[in-house]
Amino acid sequence: MIFTPFTWSFGLGLAALLVQQVIxxxxxxxxxxxxxxxxxxxxxxxxxxxxxxxxxxHNGNFVELNVHALLFDLYTADWEGxxxxxxxxxxxxxxxxxxxxxxxxxxxxxxxxxTWDIAPRANFTTVDQxxxxxxxxxxxxxxxxxxIASWWKGSGSLLLPTTGVAFIKANGKTPLTxxxxxxxxVNTWRMSIVGLDCALHSMxxxxxxxxxxxxxxxxxxxxxxxxxNETGGILTHHRHDFADLLKGLTYEEHVHMSx
Numbered sequence: 308m309i310f311t312p313f314t315w316s317f318g319l320g321l322a323a324l325l326v327q328q329v330i331x332x333x334x335x336x337x338x339x340x341x342x343x344x345x346x347x348x349x350x351x352x353x354x355x356x357x358x359x360x361x362x363x364x365h366n367g368n369f370v371e372l373n374v375h376a377l378l379f380d381l382y383t384a385d386w387e388g389x390x391x392x393x394x395x396x397x398x399x400x401x402x403x404x405x406x407x408x409x410x411x412x413x414x415x416x417x418x419x420x421x422t423w424d425i426a427p428r429a430n431f432t433t434v435d436q437x438x439x440x441x442x443x444x445x446x447x448x449x450x451x452x453x454x455i456a457s458w459w460k461g462s463g464s465l466l467l468p469t470t471g472v473a474f475i476k477a478n479g480k481t482p483l484t485x486x487x488x489x490x491x492x493v494n495t496w497r498m499s500i501v502g503l504d505c506a507l508h509s510m511x512x513x514x515x516x517x518x519x520x521x522x523x524x525x526x527x528x529x530x531x532x533x534x535x536n537e538t539g540g541i542l543t544h545h546r547h548d549f550a551d552l553l554k555g556l557t558y559e560e561h562v563h564m565s566x
Contacts (some may be wrong), residue, residue, distance in 0.1 A: 333366075333367035333368050334487060334505040334506070334507055335364040335365055335366055335367065335431075335502075335505075336364060336365070336501075336502045336503075336504065336505065337362065337363065337364035337501075337502040338361075338362070338363045338364065338499065338500070338501050338502070339358075339360045339361070339362055339437075339499065339500040339501075340360060340361040340363075340497075340498070340499045341358050341359070341360050341498040341499065342359050342360065342361050342434065343358075343359040345357065345358050345439075348438070350402060350403055350438065351403070353440070355402070355438040355439065355440050356438065356439040356440070356441075357399075357436055357437075357438055357439075358436065358437050358438075358439060359434065359435075359436055360434070360435060360436070360437055361432065361433075361434050362431075362432065362433050362434070362435055363430070363431065363432045364430075364431055364502070365429070365430050365431070366425045366426065366427060366428065366429055366430075366431055367428065368427055368428070369427050369428060370427050370477045370478050371424065371425060371426055371427050371477070371478050371479065372423075372424075372425040372427075372475050372476075372477065373421035373423070373424050373425070373475060373476040373477075373478075373479050374398075374421055374422050374423040374424075374425065374473060374474075374475050375401070375417050375418050375419075375420075375421050375422065375474045375475065375476065375514075376398065376400075376401035376417050376418060376422075376472075376473070376474040376518045377396075377397060377398040377401065377422070377471065377472075377473050377474075377518075378395060378396070378397045378401070378471055378472055378518045378519060378521075378522045379395070379396040379397075379469045379470065379471030379472075379489075379522075380392055380394070380395055380396075380469060380470050380471060380522060380525070380526045380529070381393050381394040381395070381396060381439075381467065381469055382467070382468045382469065382470075382529065382530075382541075383446065383447060383450040383453070383454050383467070383539075384450060384453060384468070384535030384539055385449065385450050385453060386452070386453050388534040388535045388536070389530075389534070389535075390468065390529055390530050390533060390534070390535060390541070391443070391446035391447075391449060391450050391530075392442065392443060392446060392526060392530060393441060393442065393443050393446050393447045393450075394439060394440055394441040394442050394443070394447075395439070395440045395442060395522075396437055396438070396439050396440075396469070396471075397437065397438050397440075398422050398435070398437055398438075399422075399435060399436040399437060399438060400418045400420075400422045401417070401418055401422070401518060402438040417474050417514050417518070421476070421479075422435070423435075424479075453539070457538075457539050458495065463494060463495050463496045464492055464493060464494045464495070464496075465492075465493055465495075465539060466490055466491070466492055466493075466503065466538050466539040466540045467490075467491045467492075467493045467500075467539070468488075468489065468490055468491070468529075468533075468535065468539070468540055468541040468542075469488075469489045469490075469491055470486070470487065470488050470489070470508070470522070470525040470526055470528075470529045471486070471487050471489070471522060471525070472484065472485065472486045472487075472518055472521040472522040472525060473485045473486075473487070474514050474518055474521075481512070482512070482513050482514050483510060483511070483512060483513075484509075484510070484511045484512075484513065484514055484515070484516075484521055485507070485509075485510050486507075486508040486509045486510075486521065486522075486524070486525045487505045487506065487507060487508055487525075488505065488506045488508050488525070488529065488533070488541065488542065489502055489503075489504065489505040489506070489542075490502075490503040490504055490505075490540035490541060490542045491503060503540065503542075504542055504544070506542055508525055508528070509525075529541070
């Protein structure tokens with residue numbers, strides 16, 4: 308009985324460590340390198356910009372991640388820091404399915420096969436297509452002066468905030484809806500995008516709504532509640548320094564710092 312308090316303390320400490328290091332999800336920091344010149348593709352009566360990209364990141368989680376659908380919203384900020392929604396980025400498979408008018412009214416339609424299967428505790432690299440849809444040229448033009456100023460100050464690089472939703476399965480079994488808030492460094496000369504950092508906004512069991520509806524919830528939160536800082540980002544802290552990425556931090560160094 309003398310060791311009971313010590314045993315309880317040790318058990319609580321071990322449990323906390325387990326939650327922190329094993330159960331708590333780690334949000335990967337990613338790199339997108341455009342490897343071909345952008346092209347326009349007609350997808351179910353909608354013109355979308357198709358980008359062939361080399362996608363790389365480190366999965367620091369202890370479980371395999373099976374990505375079935377992705378949808379991210381793009382924002383620019385005005386001089387007062389208000390966010391303006393300008394476009395959508397979506398993976399190829401879910402974009403072609405969710406924009407099919409024959410499936411428009413079908414609820415909870417998610418691709419049955421995973422777009423990406425990402426091994427635990429490992430680096431992941433693939434070449435795939437993503438679709439970009441600029442939904443508001445008006446918002447883009449209204450924030451153009453700050454966008455150009457940021458681009459000039461960053462010598463061709465600027466910070467672009469995004470929010471998004473991923474429909475994933477853990478180890479191919481447990482469906483999860485994960486929503487994220489991210490800051491990204493866009494290098495226009497290298498045609499690359501590096502995730503400066505991402506914060507987990509929410510994680511829920513199941514796929515209980517369309518990916519567009521889930522993304523809209525995060526988008527509404529971002530536009531109503533979040534404000535851009537001086538750099539144009541929306542996160543208060545970053546795992547990496549914006550200045551280091553502007554100096555040309557390579558992907559290998561970036562992943563090593565993230566692991």
